Amino acid sequence: MTVLPILKSATLAAVLFASTAVFASAKDVTISVWSGGSGPNDNYRTDAFDIAADILEREAAIRGEQLNIIVQKTPYSGWEDFKQALTLAAEAKKAPNIVATGHEDIGPWAQAGLIVPVENFVDLDSWPISDIYPNLMEITSFNGAVYGIPQDAESRPMFFWKPYMKAIGYTDADIEALPAKVEKGEYTLKNVLEDAKKMQDKGLVQAGYGFYPRNSNGPDYWQFYTSFGGVMEEEGKLVFDKAAMKRTYQYFADLVKAGVTKKNHIGMPGDQWWKEVATGKAGIWHGGTWHYARLVNQEGLKNFFDNVQFTLIPAGEGGKANTLTHPLAYLLMAGHTDEETRIAADLIKIASEPRINALHAIKSAHLGISPSETKVDLYAGDRWASEATERLLPHANAMPNNADFGKYWTIMWKNLEASWTGAKTVDAAINDAETELKSTLGAAIIIR
């Protein structure tokens, strides 16, 4: 009588135990991915993880493990709201597993412990990480540790509307030779102003449309500082080159004074800017390689290469022609179990494989992250990707990864905007910037 119940419960226990063993090998893991600044062409920043998850699940199945990955994707179209949401979510311990963001966030986020170095979870010598351009890997490193895997690369060219260039006297051959002239420093920012003025004087474009810069704050404006001879960082210390910054502020004030750029240009509606640039309302403007995708896919500019020439950002006084690359990077957020973070790291690694990354590069007109990516048919067969890579990428700088760079940037921009709109004179703007940089950054910035 007593044996039976014992036997019964023992069997039951055995069955239960066996079933937990089965459940234990079938793992459901949710990996959340957020990305910033991701418009309709940038969907592969997060969609790549669907493909990566599928591959990782299959690899696990071959090893005899049952792994079920649920990918939660949250793309943000802008930056302000994205960075606010992400930092506050991370502080509230609700961070996603993976985030695609600008590399300049690595400094402050690493200091705050919001992210963990990706090198703690992946083998940097393994493919495809080993194949990524070393300078991009450098950009995603901070304090000697690799924190992120580059998600894309890009460059920011100056664009010229060809029909108007012809109308002010450039021949087809001149326009063809323009990129080389810019690179050699023979065509400068001064010429940009003069040509913009000519276009307006001839009535080709309306007043204020000769040179049509970005309509909001962005890394682009550091290119002009570089053009005028400024450097952003030296040996780990930020640098504020007063003379170079003054020439930069003065240039935009001069553009407004000459009437080729609007005084109230900053803050104009973005949609209007895109429409005007795509329809030839502007003569010369600057943007990024990804503008190609938006102009062609969303704004209906069909014959891009017939209408638009692109070059490096021309040199100004005291500097050289340059462009800026602002790679986004996949970062691993802190606050998850080791197991989850390891899976997230494996997913990033797979998503960085050439064929998968090329989907993003070509759809969004960004540039590839590795030499083998340029050999993928989709990439190699794309005129924009190959021409832009060759013409721009060798001359690209990047913003420094420095925990204090954001403060520097905010102050630099605020005063550029003030001198642009005439709220301050150039001299006052430079002095205010210097005073504020001294009081907020102190010894962390070299002022000269």
Add this chain to the structure above:
Amino acid sequence: MRTSRTLGLVMIAPAAIMIFLFFLMPVMLTAIFAMTNMSTATGISGGAWQVTQGAINRLKTDMPELATGIAEPRFVIDEEGLAALEGLKLKAGFTTELRASHMGEVFPSRREAERVIKALKDRPSTREVKQISDLFNRSVLNTRFETRDDLMASLKKLGFTLTPAEQETVSKATYTGWVWTAENFRILANSPDMAQIFLNTAFYVSVTLLLFNVTYALFLAITTHYMPASTASVFRAIWLLPRITPVVIYVLLWKWLTWDSGFISMFMGQFGYPPKNYLLDSAYNAWFFVILINGFIGASMGMLVFSSAIKAIPQTQFHASEVDGASRWQQVRHIILPQLRWPILFVTCYQTLSLLASFNEILLSTRGGPGKATEVWSLAAFHTALNNYTGNLEYGLGAAMALVLVVVGIVLSLIYLRIFRYDTLISKPLIED
């Protein structure tokens, strides 16, 4: 008597709790945040101790020997690490092979150490490689120590025994979290931009308040008072529209009016003027529209309060004055205005505070532009602490700005109470308890 007092306390308790939770607590927290250098980089919840390149730079002047001693990463295959590896109970082959072939080897980077570990015959997985290399890490560079004691213990292991004063220096240089400071107030006091923002705010609040929230609201209330009831209701309803329309849509309507391709541009185009963005054309334009946008919303509230106050004036006073031959102006001057002192105080006080604290209309219309021309204090605090393009959120500085706003609000309220002689407005109860 005592029960009625207790009952009074019980009755006021819910309100008191609300005031504590939603007014006093936020103000106290703001005050606490304001005394720190909290930002994205320092985090909110506290920091760790990390020997970064930056920390080494800071230590170079005070403790050069230590700084050079800990500046390089160093991985050493030694007995201590091998013993720890045995403790991990991974494949025994790892320990055996490392001891036999790599004992005493020193690697200047983690990557190089891991290359050796990866090449072991038993082929550790990436996870195991990371686990093993951690055990042979003989440097403190870039390791995140959760407590100060952990850092000091690790330094001691490396042969650096520090005096308490030296420990303090190292701790200061390597701490990643926020610290207490009054620096925020010094920045606020010394920055020319802050002074400009302060002036912007004073201009915005006083002009909107005087022109619209009080004067124009009074005008509307008095004119509608003299209209037939049905016409008056229509007018009041129209003036309520800005307030009852969702703010995003309301501001969007203004944008449609003022954009390059908006109504004003189209209208002016008929007379040959090129289209321009009237909202952001110049600081004057931006202020003109910002004040209109806010004023139209603010006027409706004053209008409602004043209208009902005028309604409460006994009709007999108007009738009597008419019999005496008083003009409309005399009625306004001698009957209406004197009896509106209390509502005017209320509207002035309430709207000052609300204008000081609200920035959503400005954020949605000009975003503080052009060139920060319409950046007001509360908007600047929001931009500083919570929302900017570079993602550099300075919680401490933003909180200090918010605290200034609280103080200004309280001071202004006290001044208003004096000007309107609040004590004469409330009469003492005739029956004492």
